[in-house]
Amino acid sequence: MKIVVASKGDPNDIKTWSGIPYYIYKALEKKGHRVYGVNLLAPSEPWYYTLYKRIYYKLYKKWLWVEMEPYYLKKIAEQFDREVNAINPDLVILIHGHFLAYTTFKQNTVVVHDTTFAQIIDYYADFTVLTPRSIKNGNAVYQRGLDRATAAVFSSDWASQSALSHYRVDPSKIHTIPFGANLSQIPHTDHVEQWINNRLDANTCNFLFLGIDWERKGGPDALRFVIELNRLGIRSCLVIVGCQPDIPETSRQYVKLLGFLRKNVDDEAQKLEALFVSATALLLPSLAECFGCVYCEANAYGLPALGRDTGGVSEAIKEGVNGLLMKTDEAPEAFAQRWARIWYNKKVYSRLAESARREFDERLNYDVFINKLVYIVGEEQGEPALPA
Structure with missing residues (x-):
C-alpha cells in the first residue's frame, strides 16, 4: 500500500x-x-x-x-x-x-x-x-x-x-x-535472559526513572519508594535521567543524577541502553499519563515496569504480568513493601522479568x-x- x-x-x-x-x-x-x-x-x-x-x-x-x-x-x-x-x-x-x-x-x-x-x-x-x-x-x-x-x-x-x-x-x-517500544534496536532475547540472570546476583536494586517533568512523572514518590527499600535493608538507588530535580541533602545518597540523554545521539543512546541493561526495574509512578511508551521499552529489556494506575497506564502495565501498578490511594512506602516481597524471592522476580519481555514480544x-x-x-x- x-x-x-x-x-x-x-x-x-x-x-x-x-x-x-x-x-x-x-x-x-x-x-x-x-x-x-x-x-x-x-x-x-x-x-x-x-x-x-x-x-x-x-x-x-x-x-x-x-x-x-x-x-x-x-x-x-x-x-x-x-x-x-x-x-x-x-x-x-x-x-x-x-x-x-x-x-x-x-x-x-x-x-x-x-x-x-x-x-x-x-x-x-x-x-x-x-x-x-x-x-x-x-x-x-x-x-x-x-x-x-x-x-x-x-x-x-x-x-x-x-x-x-x-x-x-x-x-x-x-x-x-x-x-x-520506541526503540530502533530490539534487544535479542538471549541477551535479555543473561541480563535478568545478572540482576539476580546484583547487590543493589537500580531503579531507572526516565522523565523530563519530575513532578508529573511522580519523582517525589519514586524517591520515597527507594528510601523505604533502603530502610527495609534492600540497598537501592534511583537513577534519574531526563531532569535535574533538587534532591534533599539527606536523600542524595540514594540517587544518581545523569541529566538528559538523547536517543538520536549515538554515545548518549549507548549510555541509555547501558542503563536499561543494568537496571532492576523501571520506576515511573506518573501522576498523569495517557499511556507511557517507556514502559514498553523497559519490557523489551526484560525490566518490570512500575507505574501508577492512572490514565492509560494500565493498558501498558498489567499487574503482576509485566510490572506493578501503584494504586491511586497507595503510599509509596506500601508500594515499596510490595516490591520488596518480589525481590526477596528471586524466582518471583525472574518470572516477572521474563513475563515482561513476553509482553513486549506479543503485545507491546x-x-x-x-x-x-x-x-x-x-x-x-x-x-x-x-x-x-
Whole structure:
C-alpha cells in the first residue's frame, strides 16, 4: 500500500511526539509499504491572536489555545489536502484527530491518539487553565475529526471509552491498540535472559526513572519508594535521567543524577541502553499519563515496569504480568513493601522479568500495532484484511 503518515512535526524525525510517528513510519516500511511523511506546519498567527491571548490571560488567567481555533486548523487543512492529493495514497494515518477537521481529501484516514481532547482537560496541569472558548472549539474540532475519520485508534481503553462517552461516534469506528517500544534496536532475547540472570546476583536494586517533568512523572514518590527499600535493608538507588530535580541533602545518597540523554545521539543512546541493561526495574509512578511508551521499552529489556494506575497506564502495565501498578490511594512506602516481597524471592522476580519481555514480544511492539491497524482498515472498507 501507499500510505501517508502525517503529524505536527516531521513524522520521520525521532523527536516528533516522543518518536511514535517515526516508529509507526518505520514499521510500515518494514512491512513493505510505500510510506510518505507529511509534516503539518503551524501557520503564522494573525496579530490579533496575540492580543486575544494577552487579554484572556490578563482578565481571567486562562490560556487561549490557538491550535484549536478554526482559522488555524483551516490553514493546516489547506496544506494537508494539497500534500495528500499530490501523493494520492491508499491510506492516511494521522497523529491527533483535530488536524482532520477541515480537510476535504477522500482517502480513508485512521486517526491515532493516546487520549481525546475532552479527556485531557483538567488531567494534565497545562490543560487546567484553558479558556471556555478553547474548550468549546477543542471539542467541536475533535468531533469533526472523528466524523471525518474512517477509524480512530487509541492506545488504551481509557482513551477509547472517552471517545465513546464524550463524542457522537459510531462505536465500530473506535479501536484500542497499545503503542510499542520506541526503540530502533530490539534487544535479542538471549541477551535479555543473561541480563535478568545478572540482576539476580546484583547487590543493589537500580531503579531507572526516565522523565523530563519530575513532578508529573511522580519523582517525589519514586524517591520515597527507594528510601523505604533502603530502610527495609534492600540497598537501592534511583537513577534519574531526563531532569535535574533538587534532591534533599539527606536523600542524595540514594540517587544518581545523569541529566538528559538523547536517543538520536549515538554515545548518549549507548549510555541509555547501558542503563536499561543494568537496571532492576523501571520506576515511573506518573501522576498523569495517557499511556507511557517507556514502559514498553523497559519490557523489551526484560525490566518490570512500575507505574501508577492512572490514565492509560494500565493498558501498558498489567499487574503482576509485566510490572506493578501503584494504586491511586497507595503510599509509596506500601508500594515499596510490595516490591520488596518480589525481590526477596528471586524466582518471583525472574518470572516477572521474563513475563515482561513476553509482553513486549506479543503485545507491546509496533509490528503488532501495524498488523492490527491494517486489519482494521480492511474491515472498515468491508474487505478482507489488507496484506500486512
